[in-house]
Amino acid sequence: MVQFRDDIDHHIVTWAEVHRDTRILVRRLMNTGPWQGIIALTRGGLVPAAIVAREMSIHVVDTLCITTYDEQVKGNLKILKEPEVAMKTGGEGWLLVDDLVDTGTTMKAARERLPNAHFATVYAKPKGLELVDTYVHDVEQDVWVFFPWDTEPQYARPISEGRD
Secondary structure (H helix, E strand, O other), X not given: OOOOXXXXXXXXXXXXXXXXHHHHHHHHHOOOOOOOEEEEEEOOOHHHHHHHHHHOOOOOEEEEEEEEEEOOEEEEEEEXXXXXXXXXXXXXXXXXXXXXXXXXXXXXXXXXXXXXXXXXXXXXXXXXXXXXXXXXXXXXXXXXXXXXXXXXXXXXXXXXXXXX
């Protein structure tokens, strides 16, 4: 069960919204490139990257694995895996895809490794916005976004039964 923090606002994104919004991202990217491949910034970028790859008929998908969060708590940045082929050109000709840019910590690390890649996200918060080349939706900085791969549907008691 997802535990929502009381000290921040939250927004739950559905599978349908991710799919729709990522297809909007694809439309914005259609006149860019050509791309040698896609780099999914894991883990959040995996689903949008798969949708972008399908819609743009790109068959080469690699990953840049960086971790900075533990649940909803920011931790230390760790590089777990780099995309070897893309690293040789600093990302030239590669499209990096992520679900959300938040504070920019992860994107800064990605930019340092792949300065020539085109960075695309579905959602963007103000602190990280300058690090993204193409995005779809603005999100307020103080809103925590829950993606469908982070949540699960569950029964909710009716309000009349004491649910807040």
